[in-house]
Amino acid sequence: MELRHLKYFLAVAEELNFTKAAEKLFISQPPLSRQIMELEEELQAKLFTRNNKKVELTEAGKYFEKETKALFQNLERMSAKAKKIADNFSGEFRIAYISSIYSSVISELIKHLKIQFPYVNFKLFEISTTKQIDALEKSKIEMGIIRSPVQSPKIKSQLWFRDGFSLVYNKKAIQIKSENEILKLKDQTFVFFNKDYAPHYHEVLLELCAFYGFTPKIIHEANNINSIVQLVKNGLGISIVPSNIAKNNQDPEIGFMELKKVNLFTDVSLITSKEDDSEITKSAVDFLLNNISSR
Template identity: 55%
Template sequence: MELRHLRYFLAVAKELNFTKASEVLCISQPPLSRQIKELENEIGVELFDRSNKKVMLTAAGAYFNQELTKHLQDLEAIVLETKKISEHVNGVYKIGYISSICPETITNLVQFLTQKYPYLNIKLYEVSTVKQILALEQNKLDLGIVRAPLVSTKIDSKLWFKDSYVLIFNANKINKSGDLSEFKNEVFVFFNKDYAPSYYNALLEICAKYGFVPNIVHESNNINSIIQLVRNGLGVSIIPRSLKKSHNYPELSFVDLDCNFTTNVLLAKPRQKDSKITESAVSFLLE
């Protein structure tokens, strides 16, 4: 018994007409009739009643049709998974991302990839843009979520979204509501300069625009740690506006800053390393 015998049987069972079934299958009627007869001979039962110039399923044929339809769906799923494995979607896929990306977005991405590629082993690395660029250049990451600038001849990137900035502070500790210049005498919490130099310098530039040099007392390599320090009243900070939604704590207040200051978030991959998984991931994030 071959797979084509089963496909031929299902076509005839659906049409109950050999001529119509042969048209659907794009074969002539005599070979189709012969293939069905071979199937009946092999399993030892008559599947169709061909009397009175009509084609009807026998009781055995009706049962065979019902069960075959059910199990063929399982077979199609098996074939699909087999194809996925053959396309190398059952290995390890490494994603780097900066901590200032909404955690929910990363979770949604992993859920999407897990559903689409169930045999994929996804590894996540929360690392700085600088370290991601090096890892991408060395093919140690398959996908990187970084902040511009990204200058490398070994990496391809796409703009994911543009982000503006907000001042964040604990309103229970600081009773102010003006623009950034009113906070010039406050303690500031920034990303570590060596960890995220471009981001660090961007924040200095913003403060300079508002006429002061920030008093940076605390530094951290993680945005969640920075926000926690601010929540505890240990300083104020400047963060990407996109984080407001995921850190909407009652004690925190946000002040929108000059919209001319923006930060570009990029989706990056090693150049000349094409991957269907990366295409899927990037398409999902860009939707």
């Protein structure tokens, strides 16, 4: 028995017409009939009843059709699995991240993976949380680094670290010594993430300001954390950013004040497909989870 016998059988079982099945397979009818007869002889079972008017599956034929379809589905799964295994040693691995968490640990991650998988082409993309979720669902990336929450039945999410918030300001333009003085900033111009770009994060920033007793005057918006910090440096406003940014910014013109009184945090999570069990994905996630302090 060969795969072509099963392929021919399924074509006839689906069409219940030898002429149409032959046309579908791009062969003539006599060879098709001969292949089906050979299959029936090998199985020692009649798969079809046929006369001048119609072709029907026997009970044995119905069972064989069901099992043959399952066999081909399993073959497709095996092929896809084999490709994934091969991609661990060659191919492409795409990692997306949000601008507010990029740090040296991501560079270290790529170095780590390159040692383990030297023939893999690793690619980094700076993408918003919402777009990362969509890209992962559509298999356009293999792993994402986002600010939670994430709600998708296709995605596995693991907390990487919990981040606090810090006020960021230009030291020459603003003089502030403690959190108790934050209310005096209520008339200052604020620079925030765009609401459509990061809706959940935008709402958290508004909650933070409400905690300190004011509604911020949001004049400038940006979709990149580095752009926000640059606008602050240029004296175009003040902002509130994840505390992780302060740890990775040593510019002497910029001041950071961690907001410790408010009990609000932002979770940074690693997201992968629930169906992805490749070694390269496991290695990437394990590396980041074991290097939280280096973020």
